[in-house]
Amino acid sequence: QQSTSVLQHQPFSSTIDIGFWSELSTLKLDTLRLDDSARSIWGSYECGSRSSATGAKFLVGSESLDPNAQTSARFVRAPGTITVVNTVEAFKELDKKKIIEELGAEILDAIDNGAAIEDPSLMARWAMITFSNLKTYCHYYWLAFPAVSLPIPAVVSPPVPLSARLSPDQQAQLHAAYKAVCGSRPPGAGALGHFLLTLR
Incomplete structure (x- = not known):
């Protein structure tokens, strides 16, 4: 009998690029x-064997405020x-507890209404709260995942x-489907982080 273990989420180790603060100040x-209302932002993370015991690297870069900026092929x-x-x-x-609860509710809604199936990146939603003293260049920030x-x-x-799990035909279908999904992604969209697989 195979041994099993409880699924655990790997924590993110966040890094804020120094150029981000310049863009945010502008x-x-x-x-x-x-205006202190919430705005859209994006970050990127690296996963896989390169992730260390300190957690998967999560980057908020100088381009994170630009929705049209490109993402490195190594990052999701x-x-x-x-x-x-x-x-x-x-x-x-x-x-901050309320912010986490509201963000978690958005993730659950995306699961319930099927949006997370169409766009699995919604499962990795996050939030950033920040205050910048523009006179002293002192920055306070808090990230929620x-x-x-x-x-x-x-x-x-x-x-x-x-x-051991898929027949040769299923393996061929998986390879073809994965290649098609990756090929349909626009340049600069970053790595394909996660996806759902239905076996037939």
Whole structure:
């Protein structure tokens, strides 16, 4: 009998590129001003064997505020929201627990209505709260990465070769489908992070 273990989510180890703060300062001065409503942002993460015990690397880059910017082929793009508050007091007083709960509810809604099947990146939604003192160049930030918690913990079995689970015909179908999905992605879309597989 194969041994199983409880599925655990690998934590992200976040990195904020120094160029991001320059772009954010420009956005704050020229566009946002006192507007502290949430805006779209994107980050990217690296997964696989390169991920260390400290967690998968999550990057907020200088281009993360530009929805049309390209993503490195080594990284998976993740959609998120950023809220830029106007005072350090507002940053400290924000209800961060509520933000996590609301973000988690969005992920569950995407699962329930099928949006996460069409766009699996919605499963990796995240949020950023920040305050920047533009006079002293002192930046405060907080990142949230909600994870789905199941009523009954999911278990995983040790990895096995595809040939032990899929017939030669199924392997050929998987290869063709994966190649087609990757080929249909626009340049600069980043790596294909995760997808659903239905066996027939």
